[in-house]
Each structure stands twice: as structure tokens, then as C-alpha cells.
Amino acid sequence: MDLLNIINNLLKIIGDWIYGLVHGLVGNLLVTDLITMGLAAIILCTFAALSFMGLTYAERKIVARIQDRIGPNQAGPFGLLVPIADGIKMFTKEDTTPTAADRWVYNIAPLVIATAALTAYAVLPLAPGVVGTNLNVGVVFTIAIGSGSVVAILMAGWGSNNKYALLGAFRTVAQLIGYEVPMLLNLIPVVLIAGSLSLVDIVNVQSTLNGSPGIPFVLYFPVSALIFLISGIAETARSPFDLLEAESEIVAGFHVEYSGMKFALFFLGEYVNALAVSFMFATLFLGGYNGPIFPPYVWLLIKAAAVFTILMWLRGTLPRIRVDQMHTMNWKFFVPISALNLIILLLVAKIFQPGNAAMPWVTPGVQAMATAITTLIPFLAGLSIASRRLRSQRDAAEALAETRRAANRAAVTTSMGGAH
Amino acid sequence: METAVRTDFGFVGVMFVTAFLLMAATLYAASLLRPKKPNKEKLSTYECGMETVGDTWVQFRSQYYIFALVFVLFDVEVLLLFPIAVAFGSLSLFATLQAMLFVVILLAALLFAWRKGVLEWK
Numbered sequence: 001m002d003l004l005n006i007i008n009n010l011l012k013i014i015g016d017w018i019y020g021l022v023h024g025l026v027g028n029l030l031v032t033d034l035i036t037m038g039l040a041a042i043i044l045c046t047f048a049a050l051s052f053m054g055l056t057y058a059e060r061k062i063v064a065r066i067q068d069r070i071g072p073n074q075a076g077p078f079g080l081l082v083p084i085a086d087g088i089k090m091f092t093k094e095d096t097t098p099t100a101a102d103r104w105v106y107n108i109a110p111l112v113i114a115t116a117a118l119t120a121y122a123v124l125p126l127a128p129g130v131v132g133t134n135l136n137v138g139v140v141f142t143i144a145i146g147s148g149s150v151v152a153i154l155m156a157g158w159g160s161n162n163k164y165a166l167l168g169a170f171r172t173v174a175q176l177i178g179y180e181v182p183m184l185l186n187l188i189p190v191v192l193i194a195g196s197l198s199l200v201d202i203v204n205v206q207s208t209l210n211g212s213p214g215i216p217f218v219l220y221f222p223v224s225a226l227i228f229l230i231s232g233i234a235e236t237a238r239s240p241f242d243l244l245e246a247e248s249e250i251v252a253g254f255h256v257e258y259s260g261m262k263f264a265l266f267f268l269g270e271y272v273n274a275l276a277v278s279f280m281f282a283t284l285f286l287g288g289y290n291g292p293i294f295p296p297y298v299w300l301l302i303k304a305a306a307v308f309t310i311l312m313w314l315r316g317t318l319p320r321i322r323v324d325q326m327h328t329m330n331w332k333f334f335v336p337i338s339a340l341n342l343i344i345l346l347l348v349a350k351i352f353q354p355g356n357a358a359m360p361w362v363t364p365g366v367q368a369m370a371t372a373i374t375t376l377i378p379f380l381a382g383l384s385i386a387s388r389r390l391r392s393q394r395d396a397a398e399a400l401a402e403t404r405r406a407a408n409r410a411a412v413t414t415s416m417g418g419a420h
Numbered sequence: 421m422e423t424a425v426r427t428d429f430g431f432v433g434v435m436f437v438t439a440f441l442l443m444a445a446t447l448y449a450a451s452l453l454r455p456k457k458p459n460k461e462k463l464s465t466y467e468c469g470m471e472t473v474g475d476t477w478v479q480f481r482s483q484y485y486i487f488a489l490v491f492v493l494f495d496v497e498v499l500l501l502f503p504i505a506v507a508f509g510s511l512s513l514f515a516t517l518q519a520m521l522f523v524v525i526l527l528a529a530l531l532f533a534w535r536k537g538v539l540e541w542k
Contacts (some may be wrong), residue, residue, distance in 0.1 A: 096463055164467070
């Protein structure tokens with residue numbers, strides 16, 4: 001029992017031990033806080049950077065398997081040393097700054113994206129009592145710091161003084177700011193039930209709610225969870241939303257001029273952001289570190305890895321979408337559906353609020369069922385209307401093309417007939 | 421209590437500085453290791469082997485501005501909903517209806533923009 005307790009609270013115990021050690025050495029409370037915060041920050045950054053290395057390998061291997069390839073298998077057993085080989089190459093590759101580029105903006109952009117991506121880990125609850133900082137506005141903070149990548153990408157595109165890079169940057173800004181709206185709209189339902197913007201409180205609510213066992217928010221809001229995940233993929237600009245770096249249209253988009261370590265920092269920013277979205281989804285909708293048998297930090301890693309696997313799966317199977325499709329999907333489907341969802345949720349969650357004296361049979365479970373069903377119905381209706389409309393548009397376009405082709409054939413035949 | 425104030429947003433600052441310094445150190449280490457043999461061709465702007473024609477820093481399409489304006493509208497209004505959401509547990513039914521009305525106005529604004537053709541990507 002004692003050993004089990006130690007394993008479950010391993011991170012907390014190590015943290016307290018280090019804090020006590022530093023406090024004993026230094027004595028001053030302020031200096032102790034500064035040193036331990038610095039250590040924690042270094043550990044979090046190292047964790048993110050190391051997971052970036054692991055993720056590049058895992059993604060290559062898994063996407064290769066999905067696409068019926070083998071993937072990396074030369075460097076080390078099963079190609080496990082590929083991330084290290086990549087690192088050596090990135091470190092020793094010559095790095096150029098084009099003479100036409102804006103030197104300052106061009107060189108700072110990779111630092112901005114990597115710093116913003118890493119700072120998002122400051123508010124992530126890893127285990128009970130183990131969190132970088134329990135901000136009372138944690139949810140808004142993660143969204144705000146995530147917007148740092150928009151600034152960095154615009155800096156890179158503008159500073160490169162390259163037309164492909166600038167095109168990529170324009171697309172990015174239009175896409176990333178657009179998908180922030182459904183992301184925010186679908187965070188509100190979670191805050192409604194949790195009653196707090198702190199990520200720690202949100203996780204705790206999902207383990208116990210008014211004394212009864214808590215329910216993961218994905219069961220409360222399946223539609224919100226789905227839209228949040230898709231917007232999250234768009235926010236991190238991963239395939240199928242990677243049209244800002246579409247290789248086949250604008251070469252590589254905003255980072256076409258970058259090479260060596262600066263390119264690696266952009267790559268790191270992308271992966272660390274994608275992992276942060278996975279962690280956020282696990283924390284907000286899947287109950288964070290709550291789970292039976294395994295220690296809490298293991299549960300958080302399992303959930304985040306599962307979400308990231310879905311991201312890789314989508315990358316391996318879906319083709320890239322067009323710019324107009326991207327905007328249509330966001331502004332004409334996600335945003336109205338999310339707003340409609342919110343209106344319904346406000347009413348239903350209020351009516352079925354547990355603790356109402358008039359309706360003693362309402363428990364959190366009943367509330368969850370009510371919100372889930374009442375939001376699923378309009379979502380499915382909207383989905384069927386949208387797909388029917390898109391199909392009829394496509395059919396009309398094809399019919400028009402067919403009549404044009406027929407007219408062309410007729411014209412060719414008569415002109416040939418005239419020549420005889 | 422004092423510790424809480426010092427560490428809450430203090431850690432965000434420490435994390436930001438640490439992340440920035442670590443990444444800057446990586447860039448500096450790479451600059452020591454890598455070869456540096458620039459020449460005029462290597463430093464020219466990449467455009468599939470062609471000389472670039474014209475200026476890159478030009479005025480761009482107003483469509484991007486319109487999307488950005490719609491975004492600002494929504495972002496600010498959605499942020500106003502967060503305080504309502506935090507206080508939701510103790511709201512009366514009437515206050516909830518007011519919050520719903522707020523979202524309805526938001527939705528109406530979106531439909532207006534839609535009808536005006538702002539959301540078409542041409």
C-alpha cells in the first residue's frame with residue numbers, strides 16, 4: 001500500500017524532495033523559488049524537446065505503415081537512431097540568410113515559434129499536485145500562447161522576402177486565426193460545467209463532481225470535443241490542413257528559405273504544438289490524469305499518445321484540402337454549429353442542473369446524457385444538410401462541364417464536316 | 421499566499437525565459453559547428469532557379485483583412501462569454517436566457533456577414 005502510494009505520487013515526491021534540498025542549501029525563500037522554478041522549466045522544456053525527437057520517429061514509422069511502406073530502418077535497430085542522425089545533420093548543415101531578407105525578423109522568427117510552443121507546457125497538470133503553475137486563467141492562456149505561432153509564421157514569411165514564403169504566411173494567418181474561433185467556442189461548454197478556467201480544476205471536476213464519480217467531458221460534449229480536435233489540427237497546421245506549406249503548390253510555404261538549425265526550430269515548434277493540442281484534448285475532454293490502476297502521469301501520457309496517434313492516422317490517410325474548402329468548413333459549418341451548440345447547451349445544462357430541488361432525480365449522469373443528445377441532433381442534421389448541398393453543387397458543376405464538352409465536340413464535328 | 425502570487429505568473433515568465441535561452445543556445449551551438457562558405461548565388465532569393473522579378477513586399481488582397489475583421493469580432497465576443505461560463509453554476513434561468521440572447525446576436529452577425537458574401541473565398 002505504501003509502495004503503491006509512492007509510485008502514484010512519484011513526481012510530487014521528487015518535486016518536494018528537490019524543493020526541500022534547495023531550500024536547505026539556500027535558505028532564502030525567494031531564491032529557492034527562483035531556482036526550483038528554473039529547474040522545473042528546464043525539465044519541462046527538455047521533456048518537450050525529447051518527445052519531439054521520439055514523435056518524429058514514431059510518426060515516420062506509423063505513417064509509413066499506413067501507406068504500405070517500411071519507413072526508416074537503416075540507422076540503428078529498427079531505425080531508432082534516425083532522430084539523432086537528423087539532429088547531427090541539422091547542427092552541421094550550412095545556414096544561409098538571403099541577402100534580400102530582413103535579417104532581424106528572419107532570424108528571430110524560429111526562436112519565437114519554439115519559445116511560444118514550449119511555454120504552453122507551463123500550465124499542464126501532469127499529476128495531482130504536479131503542475132508548472134496553476135494559473136486561474138489556464139484555458140485562455142494556452143489559446144493565447146498558441147497564437148504566438150501565427151506571429152512567428154508571419155514574421156518568417158515576411159522576413160524571407162520570398163514570394164512563396166509570403167503566400168504561405170498569408171494563408172497561415174487566414175487559417176490559424178479563423179480556426180481559433182471554433183476552438184474558443186467549444187472550450188466554453190467545458191468551463192460551464194467545471195465552473196473554472198484553471199486546468200487543474202477542470203481535471204479535478206472530471207474525477208469527482210458534487211461527490212459522485214466524475215464523467216469525462218467528452219461524454220458531456222461529444223460534438224464540442226470533435227470540433228475542438230479538428231480545429232486543433234488546423235491550428236497546428238498539420239495535414240490535412242497543411243496548405244500553408246503545401247509542397248506541391250508553394251514549395252514549402254513560409255520556411256522555404258530556412259535551413260539547418262533554424263528549420264529544425266520550426267519543425268520543433270510544429271510538433272511541440274501538436275503534442276500540446278493532444279495534451280490539451282486529453283486534459284479538457286478525456287479526464288486528464290484520472291484513471292484506474294496505472295499512476296496518474298502514465299494515464300496522461302497514454303491519453304495524449306492516443307490523441308496524437310489519431311493525428312498521425314489522419315495525416316497518413318487524408319489528402320490536403322483546398323483554401324476555399326478550408327474557409328467554407330470553418331466559417332460556414334464549424335462556427336455556426338458551435339454557436340448553435342452553445343445556445344442549446346446553455347439552456348439544457350441549466351434545466352438539468354444537479355441539485356435543483358424541483359427535480360431531485362437529476363444527477364451529473366442525467367445532465368451529461370441530456371447535453372450529449374441535444375447537441376448531437378442539430379450537429380447530425382447540419383452535417384446532412386451541408387453534405388447534400390455540397391453534393392448538389394458538385395453535380396451542377398459536373399453537369400455544366402459535361403454540356404460544355406458536348407458543345408465543343410459538336411463544334412469540332414461541324415467544322416470538320418465543313419472542311420470536306 | 422505570498423508564495424502563490426510569486427509563483428503563479430512568475431513561473432510563466434521563468435518558463436518563457438528558459439525556453440528562449442535554451443533555443444537560443446541551440447542556435448548558437450549550431451552556428452559554432454556548421455561550415456560558413458557563403459557566395460552570391462547561395463544567398464540569392466530562392467525561386468526554382470529563376471531570378472526573382474519585382475518586389476515581394478507589396479500590398480496584398482483586402483480579402484485577408486475582411487477575414488481578420490470577422491475574426492476580431494468573434495474573438496472578442498467569445499472572450500466576453502468566458503466570465504458567464506465561469507459563473508454558470510449560480511446563474512438564474514433569466515440570466516442564462518440573456519447569455520443565450522448574446523450568442524443569438526453573435527450568430528445573427530455571422531449570418532449577416534454570410535449574406536453579404538464576406539465569407540466567400542474568391
